[in-house]
Amino acid sequence: MYIINISVKDGISKERHDELFSEHSSWFKRFFDEKKFLMLGPYTDTNKPSGVIFAVTNSREELDEILKQDSYYPDLATYEIREFSPKMISDDFVKSAVK
Structure with a gap:
């Protein structure tokens, strides 16, 4: 799993x-x-156009190919990519995350 922070x-x-x-x-x-x-x-705590994506792909290479298809890529945004391995997920995750 990957967490991608995108900032225009x-x-x-x-x-x-x-x-x-x-x-x-x-x-x-x-x-x-x-x-x-x-x-x-x-992100809702800033006026700068930015956000986050939680992604699952078969490989980092597949993720890179997906990111290359974004209209902001490569010159108009920065993409901070972190590999992430969740260890605990609350049963209330969806209910808490979507407001």
């Missing part, structure tokens, strides 16, 4: 960001529907 870089105009966000939304919906992205959403 400074300097992109609001118009360009809005134009690309539609493509970005289609990209993450596609991989959510394919069950490669398990959970995702924007």
